[in-house]
Amino acid sequence: MQLAKAERQRLIESVVSRKRVGTQFELLDALADAGCAVTQATISRDIRELRLEKTHDSFDRPRYVLPHSVRRADPNEALTSILGQFGRSVTSAGNIVVVRSELGAAPPIARALDELDHDRIVGTLAGDDTVLVVAPSERDAKSLARELGGVLA
Numbered sequence: 001m002q003l004a005k006a007e008r009q010r011l012i013e014s015v016v017s018r019k020r021v022g023t024q025f026e027l028l029d030a031l032a033d034a035g036c037a038v039t040q041a042t043i044s045r046d047i048r049e050l051r052l053e054k055t056h057d058s059f060d061r062p063r064y065v066l067p068h069s070v071r072r073a074d075p076n077e078a079l080t081s082i083l084g085q086f087g088r089s090v091t092s093a094g095n096i097v098v099v100r101s102e103l104g105a106a107p108p109i110a111r112a113l114d115e116l117d118h119d120r121i122v123g124t125l126a127g128d129d130t131v132l133v134v135a136p137s138e139r140d141a142k143s144l145a146r147e148l149g150g151v152l153a
Contacts, residue, residue: 002036002037003036006147008033008036008038008042009030009046009049009050011031011036011081012031012043012046012047012050012052013050013066013124015030015034015067016052016063016064016066017065017066019097019148020057020059020061020063021063021064022054022062022063022064023062024040024044024047025040026082026145027043027047027064028032028040029052031043032080047064050065050066050067052065052067053066053067054066058081058108059104059105059108060085060107060108060109063094075112075115075117078112078115079109079116079151080151082105082108082109082112083094083099083112083148083151083152084099085105086102086105086108087101087105087109087148087151087152088099088100088152089149089152090145090148090149092135092138092141092144092145093141094138094141095134095135095136095137096132096133096134096135096141097132097141097144097145098130098131098132099113099130099131099133099134099137099148100129101129101131102129103128103129104128105130106126106127106130106131107126108127109126110124110125110126110131110133113133115133115143118144120135120140120143121133121134121135122134122135122136
């Protein structure tokens with residue numbers, strides 16, 4: 001079914017506000033599921049006209065959002081949320097802090113740590129279920145491990 005431009009754009013706004021849509025093709029599929037067939041070029045134009053913004057969810061997956069709904073998360077709040085939900089243990093080893101997590105949660109945890117701009121974090125390296133956090137010194141690593149471990153408790 002063909003919708004008028006205004007109706008189609010209202011449908012797009014509704015879809016992106018209710019579910020995670022990260023690509024134009026996902027949006028095409030979601031509109032098709034709602035009975036609205038459009039071309040990729042039309043979707044591209046609608047995204048531009050609606051000023052949809054591409055952001056990332058807490059698992060670092062891309063997502064379109066309405067321009068007024070983008071809220072820059074507080075880095076401490078984001079870390080507390082993701083680490084509190086998916087972190088399993090925190091240990092220091094030399095100047096490295098090892099953060100164990102549920103499978104697949106290490107990359108978003110590392111991203112949240114990187115966004116902190118923390119004096120005790122030089123950098124991070126994430127696997128699937130482990131994040132290595134490099135601290136400037138062993139003392140800094142122990143302090144950071146205590147700090148991060150407090151989020152798990």
